[in-house]
Amino acid sequence: MTVTEFQVTGMSCGHCEQAVRTEVGKLAGVDGIDVSAQTGRLVVTSTGALDDTAVIAAVDEAGYDAARV
Template sequence: MSESCCTTDGSCSTSGSTATATAVAETTATTYRVSGMSCGHCRTAITRSVGALDGVLSVEVDIAGGLVTVTTGGEPDDTAVAAAIDDAGYELTGRA
């Protein structure tokens, strides 16, 4: 029978020290220039399309500036981001 760290009163007790490893993913924010955006619908369409990509943590759309900032866990896949923006009906013209 193995020993448990739980005591009879429901509290946790460990003998000796235990180390807990926590993985922290590196995030990268990349800003792209996007043409064709003019309204809230544009923001929603791009946010949904790009936000559905693997590894994308957040999407911020600046309609007035023509910019889309994509935060990813690691390096972004520019080709996938461009395809998602194209699928939403807009054009990625490069990194800002």
């Protein structure tokens, strides 16, 4: 199991969190997603190594910016 953490900017509410959760959840291999608008953190648990670029693109699709921590 791999845990990867990202800093997400632009989130301000539960709807923002859900949008990120929905898009990142579409990625293959994702087992768990913990996202907080309050802290700006996104923690993704996956079965193997996850492509950072794919996660960042999914967050972008949700309307926010992300960077690996």
